Amino acid sequence: MHYRYLLFLLLLAANSYADDGYRLWLKYDLINDAPQRETYSRSAQFIALTSNTPTLKAAADELQTGLQGLLGKPVPVIANAGNRTGGIILTIRKAQALAKDGYQLSREKGNLVIGGKTDAGVLYGAFALLRQLQTLQPLETLPRTSNPKIQYRLLNHWDNPNGSVERGYAGESLWKWYELPERLDPRYRDYARANASLGINGTVVNNVNASARFLTREYLDKVAALATVFRPYGIRVYLSVYFPAPKVIGGLKTADPLDPEVRKWWADKTKEIYGLIPDFGGYLVKANSEGEPGPQDYNRTHADGANMLAEALKPYDGIVMWRAFVYKADPKADRFKAALEEFGDLDGKFDPKVIVQVKNGPIDFQPREPFSPLFGAMTKTPLSIEFQITQEYMGFATHLVYEAPLFKECLESDTYAKGSPPGAATVAKVVDGSLNNHALSAIAGVANTGSDRNWTGHPMAQANWYAFGRLAWDHTLTSEAIATEWVNMTLTHEPKAVKQITGLMMRSREIYVDYNTPLGLSRPWTGVHFAPEPWQNKSSRPDWTAIYYHRVDSIGLGFDRTATGSNALAQYTPKVRQVWDNADQCPLPYLLWFHHVPWTKKLSTGRTLWDELCTRFYTGADSVSWMQQQWAGVKPAIDPELFANVAGRLATQRKEAIWWRDAWVLYLQPFARQPIPAPFKKPDRSLEDVKRLVDIYQLR
Numbered sequence: 001m002h003y004r005y006l007l008f009l010l011l012l013a014a015n016s017y018a019d020d021g022y023r024l025w026l027k028y029d030l031i032n033d034a035p036q037r038e039t040y041s042r043s044a045q046f047i048a049l050t051s052n053t054p055t056l057k058a059a060a061d062e063l064q065t066g067l068q069g070l071l072g073k074p075v076p077v078i079a080n081a082g083n084r085t086g087g088i089i090l091t092i093r094k095a096q097a098l099a100k101d102g103y104q105l106s107r108e109k110g111n112l113v114i115g116g117k118t119d120a121g122v123l124y125g126a127f128a129l130l131r132q133l134q135t136l137q138p139l140e141t142l143p144r145t146s147n148p149k150i151q152y153r154l155l156n157h158w159d160n161p162n163g164s165v166e167r168g169y170a171g172e173s174l175w176k177w178y179e180l181p182e183r184l185d186p187r188y189r190d191y192a193r194a195n196a197s198l199g200i201n202g203t204v205v206n207n208v209n210a211s212a213r214f215l216t217r218e219y220l221d222k223v224a225a226l227a228t229v230f231r232p233y234g235i236r237v238y239l240s241v242y243f244p245a246p247k248v249i250g251g252l253k254t255a256d257p258l259d260p261e262v263r264k265w266w267a268d269k270t271k272e273i274y275g276l277i278p279d280f281g282g283y284l285v286k287a288n289s290e291g292e293p294g295p296q297d298y299n300r301t302h303a304d305g306a307n308m309l310a311e312a313l314k315p316y317d318g319i320v321m322w323r324a325f326v327y328k329a330d331p332k333a334d335r336f337k338a339a340l341e342e343f344g345d346l347d348g349k350f351d352p353k354v355i356v357q358v359k360n361g362p363i364d365f366q367p368r369e370p371f372s373p374l375f376g377a378m379t380k381t382p383l384s385i386e387f388q389i390t391q392e393y394m395g396f397a398t399h400l401v402y403e404a405p406l407f408k409e410c411l412e413s414d415t416y417a418k419g420s421p422p423g424a425a426t427v428a429k430v431v432d433g434s435l436n437n438h439a440l441s442a443i444a445g446v447a448n449t450g451s452d453r454n455w456t457g458h459p460m461a462q463a464n465w466y467a468f469g470r471l472a473w474d475h476t477l478t479s480e481a482i483a484t485e486w487v488n489m490t491l492t493h494e495p496k497a498v499k500q501i502t503g504l505m506m507r508s509r510e511i512y513v514d515y516n517t518p519l520g521l522s523r524p525w526t527g528v529h530f531a532p533e534p535w536q537n538k539s540s541r542p543d544w545t546a547i548y549y550h551r552v553d554s555i556g557l558g559f560d561r562t563a564t565g566s567n568a569l570a571q572y573t574p575k576v577r578q579v580w581d582n583a584d585q586c587p588l589p590y591l592l593w594f595h596h597v598p599w600t601k602k603l604s605t606g607r608t609l610w611d612e613l614c615t616r617f618y619t620g621a622d623s624v625s626w627m628q629q630q631w632a633g634v635k636p637a638i639d640p641e642l643f644a645n646v647a648g649r650l651a652t653q654r655k656e657a658i659w660w661r662d663a664w665v666l667y668l669q670p671f672a673r674q675p676i677p678a679p680f681k682k683p684d685r686s687l688e689d690v691k692r693l694v695d696i697y698q699l700r
């Protein structure tokens with residue numbers, strides 16, 4: 001072949017190379033700046049591995065791969081540094097300042113030492129070092145000691161045995177149940193690497209609406225196979241359990257948690273699991289919730305159910321995560337209050353191996369919710385927080401919403417529990433166990449991963465997985481710092497582009513709230529939870545209609561949760577109540593969560609409720625054009641395939657934001673009986689047009 005033709009082919013191949021997003025934030029592309037490479041290289045001439053455990057080996061492998069990519073040169077792994085200098089030493093150490101899983105980075109005798117109390121700690125330190133290089137930071141600014149603030153940092157997968165993912169928008173399940181346990185998809189290891197790079201140390205592999213099948217020997221073998229891949233990366237597997245499993249697969253007549261045979265069944269099953277998975281993490285349970293069975297079917301309490309499982313786990317290092325996401329179909333009740341009504345009296349009655357897992361808000365992963373009142377009220381029980389990373393209520397994988405500000409808003413909310421002074425009893429301090437001195441602490445994120453090549457469908461949704469993991473390790477990190485880090489590792493190093501994309505991400509959630517559920521509106525949907533259908537008034541249960549939540553009438557809008565209404569506010573400590581109780585002072589983001597506000601009421605912005613709502617809907621939808629412009633502006637700095645992918649999704653988001661705005665204003669206007677305020681223009685379609693669109697989408 002003529003060499004010019006060959007050159008042409010090579011160039012073609014190089015140009016057609018595109019970033020498909022598979023590598024997530026672990027790209028390890030060559031650092032462009034040669035002097036910088038040189039500086040790093042001086043400290044990375046070898047990797048010394050003091051012992052050959054699978055986790056330390058994984059750490060060395062990762063460093064080797066990462067350094068090869070970033071520095072463009074092979075870095076040998078050796079057994080012993082001897083007198084050599086200029087290398088990286090991986091070692092276990094007993095430093096006082098180190099917590100389990102923590103790591104310490106130090107310069108010792110001309111080498112960079114990554115120390116951990118555990119193998120996993122060393123692995124996390126290796127990833128921290130790589131992150132420093134990936135974000136082009138000087139090695140001198142590496143954190144000296146870093147300990148996780150929360151002990152159990154888990155992803156919850158809502159994955160089903162048939163390969164589907166409940167509320168998953170990135171393809172099918174990552175777990176190929178039909179191939180397991182014999183074939184191990186190489187992707188399982190990459191999944192583990194990505195999680196370990198963030199410090200995530202556990203994964204619940206199946207849906208909380210659990211199939212009993214997962215507790216059969218056949219499925220346990222499959223789960224055990226996954227566990228072997230995850231183990232070197234410090235990730236333990238957990239299972240969601242179907243409470244009546246002793247009946248369904250055990251042949252017993254009952255699943256009553258106080259029945260001795262049932263207890264024995266769970267003890268035996270747990271023993272079987274630990275025989276197959278010695279580091280099994282434990283059970284996650286959704287019981288007596290949304291039709292799922294549970295201990296109340298036998299007139300027992302949530303504590304009876306949870307403590308039975310804790311007893312089965314007693315001989316092992318496993319825990320029970322019992323979910324507090326419960327509410328009954330009572331037309332007179334306020335769903336907001338349901339969890340505390342059921343769990344409040346059980347505070348202090350759970351076995352020490354039980355942690356109660358609470359969704360961040362009282363309802364269900366809305367774009368904005370006040371924090372769940374349980375965090376301030378249940379001080380005698382360790383509480384885990386559950387966030388939803390997958391965008392069930394936030395535009396699926398079509399809308400760009402960076403979730404770190406949502407996570408932070410909740411974690412930084414002040415519960416004022418136990419009469420604490422301001423800032424001393426934040427949700428974060430409840431969750432990390434420090435406020436109430438609990439030994440157990442946990443945080444869970446409902447995963448947004450799937451079989452799509454780029455893992456999360458929307459390329460920018462990778463940032464939400466990333467942000468969850470980083471905050472699970474250290475909830476004091478800022479949303480902006482995490483975004484900057486992620487953009488640098490994943491998209492570009494070009495400083496102007498980094499700033500622009502970070503700015504876009506930081507505003508994205510507020511923009512979404514504005515065109516979707518401004519001023520504290522919530523749950524305007526049923527069905528697939530995509531487009532608002534505020535008109536929705538029919539369902540098998542009252543709390544599955546939209547009108548139950550927004551309570552529109554000719555006087556105003558919003559749910560009165562003060563003493564004149566459902567009095568849900570009484571579930572919070574007096575100081576919190578004070579902030580939200582008075583409609584004149586209640587911060588606008590929470591207004592309609594707690595008050596039924598007259599259409600004509602003047603708000604702190606100087607506008608009436610109706611005008612303010614319209615302003616939010618219209619500016620929110622318009623701001624998506626701003627997002628598009630911001631993205632268009634970074635084109636030269638972004639891989640073309642990735643750029644086009646995000647640009648396309650933003651165009652859809654723009655179209656849908658207008659549609660969602662129209663759904664709300666056209667529906668509300670006949671109640672408010674007021675014109676759309678200038679300068680905004682009345683939608684050029686009718687409510688019927690919009691309803692038709694929603695119907696089409698409900699068919700998804």
Ligand code: GCU
Binds near residue numbers: 166209290392
């Ligand atoms: C939401 C979601 C369900 C899920 C439930 C839960 O209601 O729509 O799919 O099962 O939360 O968290 O249990």
